[in-house]
Amino acid sequence: xxxxxxxxxxxxxxxxxxxxxxxxxxxxxxxxxxxxxxxxxxxxxxxxxxxxxxxxxxxxxxxxxxxxx
Amino acid sequence: xxxxxxxxxxxxxxxxxxxxxxxxxxxxxxxxxxxxxxxxxxxxxxxxxxxxxxxxxxxxxxxxxxxxxxxxxxxxxxxxxxxxxxxxxxxxxxxxxxxxxxxxxxxxxxxxxxxxxxxxxxxxxxxxxxxxxxxxxxxxxxxxxxxxxxxxxxxxxxxxxxxxxxxxxxxxxxxxxxxxxxxxxxxxxxxxxxxxxxxxxxxxxxxx
Numbered sequence: 001x002x003x004x005x006x007x008x009x010x011x012x013x014x015x016x017x018x019x020x021x022x023x024x025x026x027x028x029x030x031x032x033x034x035x036x037x038x039x040x041x042x043x044x045x046x047x048x049x050x051x052x053x054x055x056x057x058x059x060x061x062x063x064x065x066x067x068x069x
Numbered sequence: 070x071x072x073x074x075x076x077x078x079x080x081x082x083x084x085x086x087x088x089x090x091x092x093x094x095x096x097x098x099x100x101x102x103x104x105x106x107x108x109x110x111x112x113x114x115x116x117x118x119x120x121x122x123x124x125x126x127x128x129x130x131x132x133x134x135x136x137x138x139x140x141x142x143x144x145x146x147x148x149x150x151x152x153x154x155x156x157x158x159x160x161x162x163x164x165x166x167x168x169x170x171x172x173x174x175x176x177x178x179x180x181x182x183x184x185x186x187x188x189x190x191x192x193x194x195x196x197x198x199x200x201x202x203x204x205x206x207x208x209x210x211x212x213x214x215x216x217x218x219x220x221x222x223x224x225x226x227x228x229x230x231x232x233x234x235x236x237x238x239x240x241x242x243x244x245x246x247x248x249x250x251x252x253x254x255x256x257x258x259x260x261x262x263x264x265x266x267x268x269x270x271x272x273x274x275x276x277x
Contacts, residue, residue, distance in 0.1 A: 011096060
């Protein structure tokens with residue numbers, strides 16, 4: 001399923017992580033207790049940060065590869 | 070913002086991101102790159118920001134605070150049928166918003182007070198799940214209750230400034246404002262929750 005192109009693969013990975021983060025957020029918003037709040041901030045926050053960082057990193061690495069060419 | 074709308078935005082974001090996961094080649098075009106930026110950066114940030122705001126708002130609710138088993142007696146103390154009990158009188162007469170009763174009195178009305186209150190809440194969760202929680206009647210405040218929290222609403226109000234007991238001693242009001250004499254000291258408004266004595270009391274059934 002993952003692409004052979006490094007840039008596209010990184011975008012796919014970033015997308016999968018962000019989807020997991022969004023699913024975690026959606027589930028936590030349906031919950032009502034402190035645990036839902038903690039999971040939202042902990043699990044959701046980490047997945048969002050990693051997903052967005054990976055996306056930005058893929059843009060940077062693509063830019064570097066493009067300038068070398 | 071209603072949770073329903075945030076969930077709708079979350080679903081839309083998942084759909085858009087799904088397009089890039091299953092068809093990453095669409096990013097080859099200029100339009101694809103711009104949509105990818107929207108789906109993989111802007112929308113997730115927006116969802117997280119709105120979700121955090123909604124969760125923080127929800128964390129102020131009385132229901133949220135009382136969802137921990139250990140807080141049940143404190144919730145019960147709000148319904149004691151006795152006007153001398155400070156927490157019950159405030160809750161039942163809507164001197165605090167009933168939906169945010171705990172937060173209204175137990176937040177800190179100073180700069181970064183809301184953040185301090187949230188950090189205190191994280192400490193509660195840590196103690197509740199990973200530490201040894203005390204019995205409800207042994208729960209103590211981390212710091213003595215500051216009159217600032219009472220005066221946030223009562224300062225300037227007629228019943229406070231001109232109340233017979235408050236004005237009987239000319240030194241009392243300045244001492245209260247300077248937090249030198251506590252509003253909840255014995256003989257004044259000393260009975261707040263007093264959860265150890267709930268057993269034999271009558272409770273108010275209204276307000277649901």
